[in-house]
Amino acid sequence: MKLSWQYVRLKLKETFTISYGSYTYREAIIVSLSCNGVSGYGECTAIDYYGIKIKDLIKVLEQIQSKIEEQSIEHPTLFYIFLQQLKLSTFLTSALDCAYWDLFGKLEKKNFLTFNPIPFTTLPESSITISIAPVEKQIKKINSLNWSKIKVKCNACDLKAIEQLLKTNKTVALDANGSFSIEDCKMLENNNISEQLSYIEQPMPIGYKNYTQLDASKKVNWIADEDCQGKESLSNLKAHYKTINIKLVKVGGLTPALALIEEAKKNHFKIMIGCMTESTVGISAGAVLTPFADYVDLDGANLIANDVALGTSIQNGKILLSEKAGLGICMK
Numbered sequence: 001m002k003l004s005w006q007y008v009r010l011k012l013k014e015t016f017t018i019s020y021g022s023y024t025y026r027e028a029i030i031v032s033l034s035c036n037g038v039s040g041y042g043e044c045t046a047i048d049y050y051g052i053k054i055k056d057l058i059k060v061l062e063q064i065q066s067k068i069e070e071q072s073i074e075h076p077t078l079f080y081i082f083l084q085q086l087k088l089s090t091f092l093t094s095a096l097d098c099a100y101w102d103l104f105g106k107l108e109k110k111n112f113l114t115f116n117p118i119p120f121t122t123l124p125e126s127s128i129t130i131s132i133a134p135v136e137k138q139i140k141k142i143n144s145l146n147w148s149k150i151k152v153k154c155n156a157c158d159l160k161a162i163e164q165l166l167k168t169n170k171t172v173a174l175d176a177n178g179s180f181s182i183e184d185c186k187m188l189e190n191n192n193i194s195e196q197l198s199y200i201e202q203p204m205p206i207g208y209k210n211y212t213q214l215d216a217s218k219k220v221n222w223i224a225d226e227d228c229q230g231k232e233s234l235s236n237l238k239a240h241y242k243t244i245n246i247k248l249v250k251v252g253g254l255t256p257a258l259a260l261i262e263e264a265k266k267n268h269f270k271i272m273i274g275c276m277t278e279s280t281v282g283i284s285a286g287a288v289l290t291p292f293a294d295y296v297d298l299d300g301a302n303l304i305a306n307d308v309a310l311g312t313s314i315q316n317g318k319i320l321l322s323e324k325a326g327l328g329i330c331m332k
Helices: 054-069 076-086 090-108 135-143 159-166 182-189 192-196 231-237 254-266 280-287
Strands: 002-018 021-035 038-045 128-130 149-153 171-175 222-224 243-246 270-273 313-315 318-320
Touching (some): 021 090, 038 090, 076 090, 076 254, 128 135
Antiparallel strands (some): 002 021, 313 318
């Protein structure tokens, strides 16, 4: 097996603003694992507020390349056990785990769902994200889109703005990215307007002292993003969040995501499959888990002007799952 990687600078169609900052591009590493002329692909995006930097990713890949290339082709769950021994960041582990699933499926000429049969009748629709802006500008953007599910980024709790957003007749959700106060959250838990929102994601800054102020039995569908980093988080989150957002780079790839979904469902959590601002490489990997999901937010590739791959696509919210082998990823 051969390991290689490519640095890509993903240009955004427009400036993307969240409570952590404003962005006009994302940097990413596309990881490739190859065997017998067949290649599988995974993606690792640099995210400043997670401390993930491109130079660090490349340095680690150079250090582990020979160890990766020594591995024989076995089932992906065995490869993931090997990856755990390397003690990599979850971002890089995810890229390698997804690339291996893609490669393994292509070598076996089977797609991911063949190895992990998931019964479903219809897939949920994905939301598209509206970045922070004056509410009038957000509404203008929303009305220009054919997507029915909208996730609006916030940097404060503004009831009047929420009321205006709900008048768009779209399915509206909020992503606070940790910008709400405890007082805001208590107010929302007892305000009927919360029942009109699909969910409110990561309302307060990450941390036990904050999220234990949330009450999952109240009106709001609180979603844990940064507060949910893996299976070990669930017992502490249960009384406070109804839903967890599973992002592959956050949990370490498809293999641990499958285990997390199984455990979350046992504990009666609803599931969101989310993403960073990623190309079709990362989106195609996340999309194979959408049959498990109650909510989907896989709009990353739709925000990019220079996508680097073909695979699963999201068209006006509809998930068009690739039926090709592996994860269905093909580089342009």
